[in-house]
Amino acid sequence: MPEALADLQEWMLGAIVAGTAEPETVRGRIEGNDRLGPEGRFAIYAGGYRSRLIESLQNEYPALRLLVGDTVFELFARGYIAANPPRHFSLYDYGARFADHLEATRPAGGGPFAGLPAAVARLERARAEVQRAEGIERRDRSWLTAEAALLPGLRLRLPDSVRLLGLDFDLLPLIEASEDGGGAVVPEPGESLIAVVRSGYRVRQLPLEPWRHAWLEALGADGADVYGAAAAAASSSGREAGALLADLTLWLPVATSLGLVTKAD
Amino acid sequence: MARADPDPARPPRLGFPNLGDGVGLRDPHFAHLMRTDPADWGVDWFELLSENFLDHRGYAAHVLERVAAHRPVVMHGVSMSIGSADPLDAAYLDKLAELAERVKPVWISDHLCWTGIAGTNSHDLLPMPLTEASLAHVTSRVRQVQDRLGRPLIVENPSSYLQFAGAQMPEWEYLGRLAEDSGCGLLLDVNNVHVSAFNHGFDAAAYIEALPADRIVQVHLAGPRDCGTHLLDTHDSPVLEPVWALYALAMRRTGGVSTLLEWDSSIPPYEELLAELAKARAWRAAEPACA
Numbered sequence: 001m002p003e004a005l006a007d008l009q010e011w012m013l014g015a016i017v018a019g020t021a022e023p024e025t026v027r028g029r030i031e032g033n034d035r036l037g038p039e040g041r042f043a044i045y046a047g048g049y050r051s052r053l054i055e056s057l058q059n060e061y062p063a064l065r066l067l068v069g070d071t072v073f074e075l076f077a078r079g080y081i082a083a084n085p086p087r088h089f090s091l092y093d094y095g096a097r098f099a100d101h102l103e104a105t106r107p108a109g110g111g112p113f114a115g116l117p118a119a120v121a122r123l124e125r126a127r128a129e130v131q132r133a134e135g136i137e138r139r140d141r142s143w144l145t146a147e148a149a150l151l152p153g154l155r156l157r158l159p160d161s162v163r164l165l166g167l168d169f170d171l172l173p174l175i176e177a178s179e180d181g182g183g184a185v186v187p188e189p190g191e192s193l194i195a196v197v198r199s200g201y202r203v204r205q206l207p208l209e210p211w212r213h214a215w216l217e218a219l220g221a222d223g224a225d226v227y228g229a230a231a232a233a234a235s236s237s238g239r240e241a242g243a244l245l246a247d248l249t250l251w252l253p254v255a256t257s258l259g260l261v262t263k264a265d
Numbered sequence: 266m267a268r269a270d271p272d273p274a275r276p277p278r279l280g281f282p283n284l285g286d287g288v289g290l291r292d293p294h295f296a297h298l299m300r301t302d303p304a305d306w307g308v309d310w311f312e313l314l315s316e317n318f319l320d321h322r323g324y325a326a327h328v329l330e331r332v333a334a335h336r337p338v339v340m341h342g343v344s345m346s347i348g349s350a351d352p353l354d355a356a357y358l359d360k361l362a363e364l365a366e367r368v369k370p371v372w373i374s375d376h377l378c379w380t381g382i383a384g385t386n387s388h389d390l391l392p393m394p395l396t397e398a399s400l401a402h403v404t405s406r407v408r409q410v411q412d413r414l415g416r417p418l419i420v421e422n423p424s425s426y427l428q429f430a431g432a433q434m435p436e437w438e439y440l441g442r443l444a445e446d447s448g449c450g451l452l453l454d455v456n457n458v459h460v461s462a463f464n465h466g467f468d469a470a471a472y473i474e475a476l477p478a479d480r481i482v483q484v485h486l487a488g489p490r491d492c493g494t495h496l497l498d499t500h501d502s503p504v505l506e507p508v509w510a511l512y513a514l515a516m517r518r519t520g521g522v523s524t525l526l527e528w529d530s531s532i533p534p535y536e537e538l539l540a541e542l543a544k545a546r547a548w549r550a551a552e553p554a555c556a
Contacts, residue, residue, distance in 0.1 A: 005398065006350035006382065010350075013381065013383070016387055016389075031427070031429070035494050036464070044426040044427070048389055049388075052388055085386075086386040087386060089346075089354055089380075089386060091388050132322060134322040135322065
């Protein structure tokens with residue numbers, strides 16, 4: 001590796017990430033002409049770096065942007081960019097920690113809505129992940145008959161295209177408004193259990209009753225025995241196991257058609 | 266300046282076919298491509314942005330599968346960082362190879378640039394210092410990539426807004442020597458030549474005249490934005506008249522190579538894209554050598 005090249009590249013990228021560079025160094029390393037001097041040329045790259053990352057976050061988090069407005073969203077984005085220069089070759093990977101950043105920087109004692117931006121970002125990231133994940137569109141679903149669904153020993157799992165979330169707000173009206181191009185809807189505080197799921201290449205978020213959420217969580221990505229997961233869900237949701245199993249019998253075909261579960265291989 | 270005429274002993278385009286006229290495969294056109302009979306797509310081939318499909322198993326992958334079943338596709342990347350002083354990203358190359366295995370592209374291209382250093386990624390195509398040492402470094406890395414992918418890499422000239430002090434050669438010489446020494450092909454983006462020529466004050470036609478024509482595998486067309494002091498490579502507008510003139514020159518020099526219209530921002534409806542692409546045919550018709 002030529003040292004001069006590494007030195008030049010480390011200087012330039014360091015200055016781009018910092019957003020500023022010593023004018024004398026810039027003039028010593030970059031050529032200019034009458035139309036545009038070295039500083040102006042460097043500024044094109046420094047400005048482009050931020051614009052590109054902000055645009056990437058805007059594309060991934062449209063509901064959050066709708067909720068807080070362009071100015072506040074940009075403040076969030078600039079804070080994230082300053083704290084998290086991209087490390088991965090994929091720009092898609094860049095927004096992965098945005099919700100954690102918002103959570104970590106939420107104002108202390110900020111009232112019931114202080115956690116709202118992070119909650120919206122968490123849901124939108126889940127939507128982005130589900131959109132790209134391996135789905136069930138090509139999987140054979142003919143195995144699921146009313147009889148086969150509850151056969152002892154049957155193992156089911158969550159497909160990669162499912163994310164289970166427990167949020168402190170009802171965010172679904174906001175997501176719908178964002179998708180339909182409507183105005184911002186301020187979410188109501190309150191526990192909200194949802195699954196973000198893809199079926200027929202369409203991503204949606206489904207509100208779940210606690211026992212259904214608990215049963216899906218018990219299945220997990222690795223899969224579990226249907227009865228074992230039902231027992232775990234009964235225990236954690238406080239429902240009677242037999243009644244839960246009866247409900248599960250009715251709901252399982254629906255859950256399968258929605259893309260919430262698939263057969264564990 | 267010595268003109269680099271095609272060597273009659275070498276197959277043109279490294280033996281790659283002239284695919285005809287194509288467009289970039291972009292999300293706003295997915296629905297149109299899925300509901301339209303492939304016979305009515307109106308293009309000969311598609312170029313996909315590799316990074317949009319690496320690790321993607323959703324609708325985009327589904328569309329790509331249909332497109333690749335009916336048209337030749339080419340993979341065009343922005344993240345190889347062939348000019349970085351960092352080691353090559355093995356994970357990236359593995360994913361690129363995996364995607365290539367899936368979609369069977371006719372070729373794989375990326376840019377003469379670096380995108381990051383010391384583990385930080387700018388997600389920009391940053392310019393190379395045009396020195397002998399950097400050329401040797403990039404040549405060696407192109408060879409490594411070609412060994413890993415088992416095929417020639419096609420390298421595109423980038424748009425640039427700055428040149429580093431201490432340049433030892435012009436960009437066209439750098440690219441020509443890179444192609445000769447590494448065996449790679451060239452993707453000549455005539456819009457990028459126009460943008461960089463304006464920004465740095467060189468002669469765009471002389472740039473194209475000086476490249477080894479038989480190494481040019483593909484041409485890119487796009488529209489830039491005029492920012493007053495400089496041109497910005499935005500891919501958000503129709504192709505400019507002087508860029509069409511450079512295209513005609515490139516076609517004359519090469520005898521005709523695969524042409525691709527890039528449009529990545531403010532993307533127009535598919536029909537509008539085709540109308541812009543059709544202008545390429547008209548410009549070629551005026552060039553008897555490649556009509």
